[in-house]
Amino acid sequence: MARAGLTAERVTEAAADLADEVGFENVTLSALARRFGVKDASLYSHVRNLRDLRTRVALRAVEEFAERLGAAVAGRAGRDALFAFAHAYREFALERPGRYAATQMRPVPDVVAASSAGRRTIEITYATLRAYGLAEPDLTDAVRLLRSTFHGFTGLEASGGFGHPRGVRESWERALEALHVLLEHWPSADRETAVNGGGKETT
Numbered sequence: 001m002a003r004a005g006l007t008a009e010r011v012t013e014a015a016a017d018l019a020d021e022v023g024f025e026n027v028t029l030s031a032l033a034r035r036f037g038v039k040d041a042s043l044y045s046h047v048r049n050l051r052d053l054r055t056r057v058a059l060r061a062v063e064e065f066a067e068r069l070g071a072a073v074a075g076r077a078g079r080d081a082l083f084a085f086a087h088a089y090r091e092f093a094l095e096r097p098g099r100y101a102a103t104q105m106r107p108v109p110d111v112v113a114a115s116s117a118g119r120r121t122i123e124i125t126y127a128t129l130r131a132y133g134l135a136e137p138d139l140t141d142a143v144r145l146l147r148s149t150f151h152g153f154t155g156l157e158a159s160g161g162f163g164h165p166r167g168v169r170e171s172w173e174r175a176l177e178a179l180h181v182l183l184e185h186w187p188s189a190d191r192e193t194a195v196n197g198g199g200k201e202t203t
Contacts, residue, residue, distance in 0.1 A: 006036065008046040012056040019057060019098025024105060027054065027098070054102065055111050061099035063117040068092050069124045078131040079180050085128045086150060086176050093154035104151075132183045142183060149179065 014035055019027050029050055033040045047053040072088035073081045093100040103112055112118040125143050134142055153172065155161075162168050 011046045016057045020096055024098045024101040058102040058112050061102045062112045066117045066121045073128055081128045089150045090154050
């Protein structure tokens with residue numbers, strides 16, 4: 001492949017594809033140079049170093065992630081929005097494993113969160129839960145629950161961590177139903193205080 005055809009955009013796209021194939025942590029400038037049929041030095045005209053390359057991949061990945069999530073939840077609310085968001089999340093994590101991993105690795109998350117696509121992803125996540133009527137700090141707690149649930153489930157699924165013959169898809173659907181019920185019956189702060197023994201005595 002001709003060196004003249006290289007651009008920062010093409011290098012980033014190729015690195016993202018490579019990440020999906022071999023894992024984000026295995027993306028190197030040498031591996032990318034071999035893909036283009038050039039020497040490593042040729043890439044330094046387009047990216048500063050490996051960290052710069054990985055940051056570019058992460059920013060591209062979060063843009064694609066935000067687009068997919070936004071399209072999935074558009075015009076939906078409540079349970080429909082939750083399920084659409086969850087399915088889009090899972091599909092992206094499984095279909096684009098390297099890109100998904102790129103959005104999670106340190107110190108990249110700080111850069112991603114500051115990007116417009118990163119902020120849009122956060123906004124979409126909060127908007128997905130709006131119909132459940134949660135106020136702060138419950139809303140943020142619920143967002144963290146969703147993120148940890150989806151991230152943990154898809155990570156185990158991708159690594160073959162579910163060994164039981166029960167279908168993974170069936171477990172996923174049941175988990176979403178359980179989340180929906182929990183969100184509709186989110187424990188109030190007053191109940192939490194009472195359980196922890198910090199509230200006033202009642203008769």
